[in-house]
Structure formats: structure tokens, C-alpha cells
Amino acid sequence: MIAACSIAGSDSGGGAGIQADLKTFTAIGVFGLTVITAVTAQNTREVRGSWTLPAEAVAAQLAAVRDDFAIGAFKTGMLGTAAIIRTVAESLPAGVPVVVDPVMVSTSGHRLLAGDAVADLVGLLIPRAEIVTPNIPEAEVLAGMRIASPEDMAEAGRRIRDLGAGAVVVKGGHLAGERAVDVLVDAAGVRQFSGRMYPYSVHGSGCCFAAALAAYRARGLGVREAAAAARAFVEAAIASAAGAPGGSRIVNPGGTLLYPDTG
Structure with a gap:
């Protein structure tokens, strides 16, 4: 059994966090394990509250999932506090790929990472990461620079890799821009991935990716093959995004798989 584990917060609206991660794992054929760090009260429009776990x-x-499963990769999302970041960094097993999504603020503007936790994210968890996946606002914080172009994205990626x-x-x-551009920086250099820019916002796309x-x-x-496959996967999930009355669309990892066109 191929298993992956998400260490993240719960999204009551089902569009991001643990819920989006499990849908993504299932669609790609991986058995999903979870470590819940926080519970949020949210929908596609807003985060009404969040409560981190001890x-x-x-x-x-x-410890429970590590003791019973052969885990092929870990993904971290919303961690919430410095204490949780320290716990996760200390508990991750050596030799297993770790994807760190440095979640700081929700799309609706709700802060999801305590201000005093950024130093621990930078000093303890990012050095454990095989891949870090910041969006532009997060990359600006981590790299300490403004980003206005793909060239800036590449420089920020180099700084975060450092x-x-x-x-x-x-x-x-x-x-x-007319196209959505993601920039990968690794030991081999820089690679750009370009895709369609959709005319609507989508909740949960970062978690899905x-x-x-x-x-x-x-x-x-x-790593490069996984990044290309993940980019294609999330674009399909955005293309089939589900609508919510009055709110933004929700990324739909299993959309084309679960709801094929019946013509």
C-alpha cells in the first residue's frame, strides 16, 4: 500500500486543508493518512474561527501513523503555532520526502500562523523539506523581497532554497498575466511551468498542489517529474472547480474522475 500523510488543519467547508489533501491523495491512488493540527470554522467566503490543537x-x-504505516511522503500545511512546528520538525522521520506548504494567511485574510512561529518555520522545518511550495505572498515573507515577475520568483526560490x-x-x-506561471528552483537550476489563468478565484488550490x-x-x-505532474493535476482540479452559492469556487481534485461528462 502506497501511503502519504497530511499534517494540516481541518477545513469545515471541505475545500482546503486536510479535506482537500485526502481527496487529492485518493484521486492519485495514494492511501491518505492525517495528522490534524487545528480545527477551523470556515466556508468558501471566510474563516470564522480557528483553534489549534496542543x-x-x-x-x-x-507517532500513531508512523508506528503502523509505511509512509512514502509527508505534506505539511497549516501548523498554527511555534510549538506545533517544533513538534513536527522533531517527529518527521529521516529519509522520507517532506513537502512543506508554508501556510500563513487564508485566502480570505485570516491569519493561520502565529507571528512568532515564522522563525521556527524558517529555522527548523524548511531545512527538513525536500520541496517548499509558497505562493507569492508567502515567498515574499520567506525571501525578504518583493515579487513582480517570474524572474523575481526564481530569485525568491533561490533565497528560500538557501x-x-x-x-x-x-x-x-x-x-x-495571461498565463499562470509556477517556478521551480532546485539543484539543477530553474524550470517554469505555465498553464491557463482561469477567470475566477479557487479555494484550496495551494493545498491541492x-x-x-x-x-x-x-x-x-x-522531484521535477512530480512537480510537472502536480501542476497538470491541479490545473485539471481548477478547471473542474465546484461552485458554492455566494462564495468562491472550490478546487475539485476528483472532479473529472468522479463526475465524468455524461453528454
């Missing part, structure tokens, strides 16, 4: 509860979940990560994918969905990366790494693809 660090010991996170450690207990991680923090100890194996590779960095800077996601370009926040950058204006990072989870797909972890799933493809668990299935044995190399």
Missing part, C-alpha cells in the same frame, strides 16, 4: 496531540497522531530546502516551487497564481506533489513523490516520481 502540540502533544499532534505528536501522538504522528534556507536549507532541497527545492522550491513558487506558485504564481497571485501574479497578473502540495498534496499532489507529496502523492507523486510517494508513488516514486522524481
Whole structure:
């Protein structure tokens, strides 16, 4: 059994976090395990509240899944506090790919990472990451620079990689342009992935992309191959995004798989 584990917060609206990760794992053919770090009350329009779990509860979940499963990759999302980041960094097994999605603020503007936790994210968790997947606002914080172009994205990726990560994918969905551009920086250099820019916002696309990366790494693809496959996967999930009355669309990892066109 190929398994991947998501360490992230729960999204009651089902569009991001643990819920999006599990849907993504299933669609790619990977058995999904979870370590829940926080519970949120949210929908596609807003985060009404979030409550982080005690660090010991996170450690207990991680120990439970590690003791019973052969885990091919880990993905981290919303971690919430410095104590949880320290716990996760200390508990991750050596030699297993780790995809770090450095979730800081929700799409609706709700802060999901305590201000004093950024230093631990940078100093403890990013050096454990095989791949870090910041969006542009997150990359600006981590790299300490403004980003206005794909060239800036590449420079930010190099700076974040210098923090100890194996590779960095800077996601370009926040950058204006006719095409959506993501930039991968690894030991081999820089590679751009370009895709369609959809005329609507989508909740959960970042979670879906990072989870797909972890799933493809668990299935044995190399970093560059996994990044290309994850980019294609999330574009399909955005293309089939589900609508919610009054809110934004929701990324749909299993959309084309579960709801084929019946003509």
C-alpha cells in the first residue's frame, strides 16, 4: 500500500486543508493518512474561527501513523503555532520526502500562523523539506523581497532554497498575466511551468498542489517529474472547480474522475 500523510488543519467547508489533501491523495491512488493540527470554522467566503490543537496531540497522531504505516511522503500545511512546528520538525522521520506548504494567511485574510512561529518555520522545518511550495505572498515573507515577475520568483526560490530546502516551487497564481506561471528552483537550476489563468478565484488550490506533489513523490516520481505532474493535476482540479452559492469556487481534485461528462 502506497501511503502519504497530511499534517494540516481541518477545513469545515471541505475545500482546503486536510479535506482537500485526502481527496487529492485518493484521486492519485495514494492511501491518505492525517495528522490534524487545528480545527477551523470556515466556508468558501471566510474563516470564522480557528483553534489549534496542543502540540502533544499532534505528536501522538504522528507517532500513531508512523508506528503502523509505511509512509512514502509527508505534506505539511497549516501548523498554527511555534510549538506545533517544533513538534513536527522533531517527529518527521529521516529519509522520507517532506513537502512543506508554508501556510500563513487564508485566502480570505485570516491569519493561520502565529507571528512568532515564522522563525521556527524558517529555522527548523524548511531545512527538513525536500520541496517548499509558497505562493507569492508567502515567498515574499520567506525571501525578504518583493515579487513582480517570474524572474523575481526564481530569485525568491533561490533565497528560500538557501534556507536549507532541497527545492522550491513558487506558485504564481497571485501574479497578473495571461498565463499562470509556477517556478521551480532546485539543484539543477530553474524550470517554469505555465498553464491557463482561469477567470475566477479557487479555494484550496495551494493545498491541492502540495498534496499532489507529496502523492507523486510517494508513488516514486522524481522531484521535477512530480512537480510537472502536480501542476497538470491541479490545473485539471481548477478547471473542474465546484461552485458554492455566494462564495468562491472550490478546487475539485476528483472532479473529472468522479463526475465524468455524461453528454
